[in-house]
Amino acid sequence: MRISVIGCGYLGAVHAACMAKLGHEVVGIETDPAKVAELSDGHAPFYEPVLDELLKELEESGRLRFTTDMSEARGSQVHFICVGTPQKRGENAADLRFVDAAVESLAAQLGPGELVAGKSTVPVGTAARLAEIVHEGQPGAMLAWNPEFLREGHAVSDTLSPNRLVYGVDTGSEDDPAVALLDEVYAEPMSAGTPRMVMDYATAELVKTAANSFLATKISFINAMAEVCEATGADVVRLAEAIGVDDRIGSKFLSAGIGFGGGCLPKDIRAFMARAGELGADQALTFLREVDAINMRRRTRVVELTRQLCGGTLMGQRIAVLGAAFKPESDDVRDSPALSAAAQLQLQGAVVTVTDPQALANAAKRFPELPLEPDLEVALDRADAVLLLTEWKQYRELDPHETAALVSNKRILDGRNVLDPAKWRAAGWTYKGLGRP
C-alpha cells in the first residue's frame, strides 16, 4: 500500500520504517528539515536499538523516503498522524497544536476513500473533532483512531509485532470501510496472531490513556508500598516478588525505585485528569493526583537518602550519578527521574557528576549546569557516594570490588533496586535501596 506518516519524531520515524518493513511504500513527512536530512541519511535523530539499521535497509530498498513537503502525501491510501501531544506550558492539559496543524494541512491533500489514521495520544473527543476537519477538506475521506502502545527501547519490535491493534472508527463497527484498510496495512502482524479490536472513537482514545494510567498506578502502588516498607524495615523487593506470583496481580511493572518518567506516563496521566475535569468527571480520576504525588516523592526520597548516606550533609560531597535517561536503552531525558534528582542534589551543595551511555547530549540541553562525564570510571573517581538511577546493563553489572578501587567512600544508593545488596555489603560498601532494609 502507499502510506504517508505525518510527523517523524519518536513515534513517526519508527512507524514509517516499520510500515516499509511490512512491505508498504512509505513517505515520512516532517516539518523540521534537519530531522528529514538525518532520517534520509539513514540515522534516527534519537537512540533506539536497531532503528538505524532498519532505516538504511528500507531506504536502500526504495520503499521509504522522507520529505518536508505535505503535498507528497497525495495519493497515499492511509495517512498516519504521528505528531507529538506534549503537556501545555503551565497546565496539565495536552497541547493539541501539532495534531490540529497536521490534520488541517493534510486535509487539503486528501482524495476520496483515503483514510487518516491517528496514532498520537490525544484527549478523548479529539478524533470526533478532527473527523470534521477531514470531511471539510475531503467529504469522501475517513478518519480512524489507531493508538500506539510501543515502548521506547523496544519500539521496532513493538510496532512490527504489537500485542494488540485497536481501531476506533466512525461507526464503531467491523463493517466500517476504515477497518478493511487498516487490516490491509497490518496484514502481517494480524496473520501472526495479533488480536485486533474495533470500537468507537472515544473508546479507542480512552484505551490508550487508560492503559498508561494503569501502568503509572501500578508503579506508584509499589512505590507506596516501598514507603511503608521504609517505615517498618520490610523489603519491597521481596514483597513485589511475592504478590506478583498471583497472576491477577502479575510481576511486571512492579519494580519499586525512583519512579516513572519519560515523555508519556507523566504527561498522559496529567492530561487525562485535565480532560476528565472538562467533562465533569474529575472525581473519577482524583486518584491519579496521588499516583503523580507518590511518583514525585520518590525523587525527593533519593535526595534525602543520599544526604543520610553522606553523614547528614550534601555540602561538597562528590556524588556520581549513574544514568541520565528516563530508562535504559533510550537517550530520552524528558522528565527523567535521574536528572531531576541529580539537579536537586547539586542545588543542595553536592558536587555532582552524571554519566550515561547514550543520553548525555540530551541531558546537556536540558540541564546545562550539570557536569556530565561520558566515561564511567572518570565519573566514579573519588566519589563520596554512587547513585544508580537508570538501570543500564553496564551499571547493573558493576563489580563492587573494582568500583571500590575508584571511589573515596564506599557508599551506594541503588535507586532501581537492581544490585545484590549482600554482594555489595560483603565488599565493604554501605548499600541503600529504596524500600529495602
Ligand code: UGA
Ligand atoms: C510507555 C508505555 O509503557 C507504552 O505502552 C506506551 O506506548 C508509551 O508509554 C507511550 O505512551 O508512548 P515508555 O514511556 O517507553 O512507554 O516507558 P515504560 O517502559 O512504560 O517506562 C516508563 C517509566 O516507568 C520509566 O521511567 C521506567 O523506569 C519506569 N518503571 C517502569 C518503573 O519505575 N518501574 C517499573 O516496574 C516499570
